[in-house]
Structure formats: structure tokens, C-alpha cells
Amino acid sequence: MGKIERKVVLKKDVKDSILSYCKMKHPSEGILILRGKSKKGTITVDGLVIPPFSYSDQTFAGFPQSFLPFDLSYVGIAHSHPSGSASPSVTDMHNFFGLVAIIVQSPYEKDEDIFAWDSAGNALPIIFE
Numbered sequence: 001m002g003k004i005e006r007k008v009v010l011k012k013d014v015k016d017s018i019l020s021y022c023k024m025k026h027p028s029e030g031i032l033i034l035r036g037k038s039k040k041g042t043i044t045v046d047g048l049v050i051p052p053f054s055y056s057d058q059t060f061a062g063f064p065q066s067f068l069p070f071d072l073s074y075v076g077i078a079h080s081h082p083s084g085s086a087s088p089s090v091t092d093m094h095n096f097f098g099l100v101a102i103i104v105q106s107p108y109e110k111d112e113d114i115f116a117w118d119s120a121g122n123a124l125p126i127i128f129e
């Protein structure tokens with residue numbers, strides 16, 4: 001009782017942009033900042049930002065968070081897993097940013113390739129709009 005069920009709402013154009021970006025970066029990981037808002041446990045993602053000074057290879061994608069402006073519209077990060085596993089790595093959890101981590105597994109084709117995790121490593125449901 002009183003527990004807020006958290007979920008992620010992903011707009012279609014944002015989802016398509018994430019999938020395209022992941023494909024473009026393959027076989028390296030791609031990483032994007034998620035913009036949106038959080039209200040009553042619902043994290044709505046309606047925009048993307050390419051992080052400054054990002055770096056990536058086949059097993060890791062990141063960026064120095066100290067270069068980010070303080071911006072309350074940054075709700076999390078999306079990154080790709082070219083290996084095809086959508087579980088967050090230990091490194092992912094150590095570099096958790098914002099409220100949600102979206103991980104897209106290869107081949108980045110459909111809704112089922114997209115997963116959302118909170119900072120405790122719990123899977124969050126995604127609603128595609």
C-alpha cells in the first residue's frame with residue numbers, strides 16, 4: 001500500500017531514434033542522455049541528447065558526468081549492448097545516472113530489445129507511446 005509503481009513511457013520517435021543510433025554505433029556501444037520528466041513514478045522520455053566527450057568501445061560506453069550541465073530534464077541514460085544481453089553490468093550500475101537506465105540489446109530492431117532498469121537494478125516496465 002502506498003508503494004509507487006514506477007514505469008517508463010517512451011515516445012515512438014524517441015524509441016526510433018535510439019534504435020537507429022544503436023545500429024549506427026554497432027559494433028561499439030552507443031550512449032545517449034534521456035530527456036523528459038518524472039511525475040508520480042512515471043518517467044516520460046521525450047527527447048535525447050548526445051553526451052559531450054562520450055567514448056565507447058565494444059564493451060563500454062560512457063562520458064565524464066562532470067561535463068554535464070545541471071539539468072533537471074535529464075532523467076537517465078540509454079546505451080546499447082552489442083553483445084545482445086540487456087542486463088546492466090557492474091560498470092553500468094557504478095555509472096548510473098538519473099532515474100532510469102535504458103539498455104538496448106543487439107539487433108536493436110523491436111520493442112523487445114529495449115529494457116529499463118532503476119538504480120537498484122530492478123527492471124522497470126516500458127510503455128511505448
Ligand SMILES: [Zn+2]
Nearest residue numbers: 079088089092
Ligand atoms: Zn552496459
